[in-house]
Amino acid sequence: MNLSQARRCVLYARLSVTKEESVSIARQLESCRRYANARGWEIVGEFVDDGVSATANRPEARNGWTSLLAADDFDAVVIWKVDRLARRVLDFLHADETLQKRGAGLVAVEDPIDMTSPQGRAFAVMLAVFGEMEAEAIRARVRAARAQLLKDGRWPGGGIPYGYRSIANPAGPGRMLVKDPERSPWLVEAVKMALQGATVNAIATWLTDHSAPLPRRQTVRQPAKSATWNRQTVDGLLRNPVLAGMTPHNPGRPKSAKRADPFAVVRDEHGRPVVNESLAVITIEEFTALQLMLDSRTSPQARKRCDRQTTSPFLSRVARCDECDVYMCRGTNQKRPVLYCPACRQTMGRTALDPYLVQRLLVERGSESLGAATVEDRWAFAGADELARRAVLVTQLESLRIRRGVVGRSFDDERVLVRWRPANVGRQADLPDVVIAASP
Structure with a gap:
């Protein structure tokens, strides 16, 4: 050119x-x-x-x-x-x-x-x-500066863990981390409950019922948080190595990123974790035991089945996490339906996702033949039956993948990767026959 x-x-x-x-x-x-x-x-x-x-x-x-x-x-x-x-x-x-x-x-x-x-x-x-x-x-300058901050016992920045706050360093420039007198007692009790076997959801419910102060907002631009605790917040709280006085390698990790290794901490020349006893609420041994307990629970939905909030089976074993290649599970977050990845914990709200998929199905595949009728006819025949609606969707889908977003569980159509089956290759999926009445 x-x-x-x-x-x-x-x-x-x-x-x-x-x-x-x-x-x-x-x-x-x-x-x-x-x-x-x-x-x-x-x-x-x-x-x-x-x-x-x-x-x-x-x-x-x-x-x-x-x-x-x-x-x-x-x-x-x-x-x-x-x-x-x-x-x-x-x-x-x-x-x-x-x-x-x-x-x-x-x-x-x-x-x-x-x-x-x-x-x-x-x-x-x-x-x-x-x-x-x-x-x-x-990058080299940032790494060197951060290493010096950690060596001097100063806080390198990032999100402040629950139960702590940053103050001006009394011994020189920069800031340092100290226990928050308002939130630290709640942190200690939550960790104690977890070590005694309480589930993450039970701790979240206890914190909400007792009006425990929520995590502090990091910036004035950040929108106001909900008045209730949720599982993700409590799970992150219990996995922070600061509980044992250790310093994570990257405390400013974005919330939308894949969960960090709780044992990726600053270590001395002998490979031992550097511990600040003034910040610790449990020992390293107790922290290790706590991580094993959390990892041993295969499902984060730890409420009793009778107490769980039912969600629509429309996307049950349909959507996969684009990063982990595993099926995303149904659940709720602050009483709103979501899909979440059991591996990396990314979530997406279903309040907007489900209607978005339905609209695309009917607009892009509605006229496709499906047995003796069309996709649109089959969908109308399914009515409000979520399992029947799911069956229609599955006949047209080659794959449905959800990729990680910067804005957490909020809906973003660019996170939704839909691939339809080739035309007229949809499966019947045990769909009932539909009889279309002739126009008078």
Whole structure:
């Protein structure tokens, strides 16, 4: 693609979690617009990945870049700098190759590159190399700074465990962790109940019934929490190594990430866990025993069967966790129906998921023949019978997978991966015959 012949372009901007005014999304897009207008190009689309790390996420794994590639009729992609697209050389080259295959060129406003010449491509690769080196240097500095904080006994940041709070370090700069006098007694009692065999749900119920203070909100932007405790919160509380005075390697791990190893803690030169006795509420031996007890329970739904809230069997053994490749289970979270993965504990609310799947089934497969009728006819015949409705859905599904999301259990259609069976290959699944009355 010769960029001098380009007429239509799209803009792309990316920003990591760290907000810097000098490279904000708005500033990037404004610079790209000025560049496109100066060259007389028509802007046919703007695509953004906000809060997305280029080191941890390849371009093809980002929603904004994927949407850009799905757009039609553009000759060039305008970015602010090369590192806005990729921080790894291979990722940059792969993204550029994808654009070349569709006849589009890549333009960087602050890095004057011409991807149509060998010299320009070589220069672009050099910029990508420097970007990768800069990213690695940043990671090294962060690791070194965190290691020094831990060595000095200071808190490296992240979510504050329940029962604790951070205060200004009285012996120098930074902050340190101490027990929270308001919440620590509740933590001690919850751990005691768990060691005596109480289930996670029983502890959550006890904390709610006795109006135990909920975890503190970490930021003013965070929405208000529910007035009740839930199983996930209590389970995370009981698995935090701070209970035994140990420091986890990554206390700031995102809540949406896969559950961390509770024994991945800071250790001394002899491999022994470094323990801060002032923070411990139980011994390391008791913490180990507690983890074994929690892991031995195959199902987190530990209430007595008569006390459990029934949920619809519509998606029973239908959806799989995209990360763990296991069937997601039915359950409730704060009395709302959810699907959860028994392995990694990711969840998705069903209040919006079920209607979304029904709509897609009827719109995309409603006219498909199913026995002597159509999918839409079979669905109408099923009525409110959830098992019959499930049977209709299963005949059309090749697979249904739920992938992890940043926003926890909230519904996001991009987390729902639906693959239908080829047309007219649906299974009967013991569906009853449907008789369609002729119009009078």
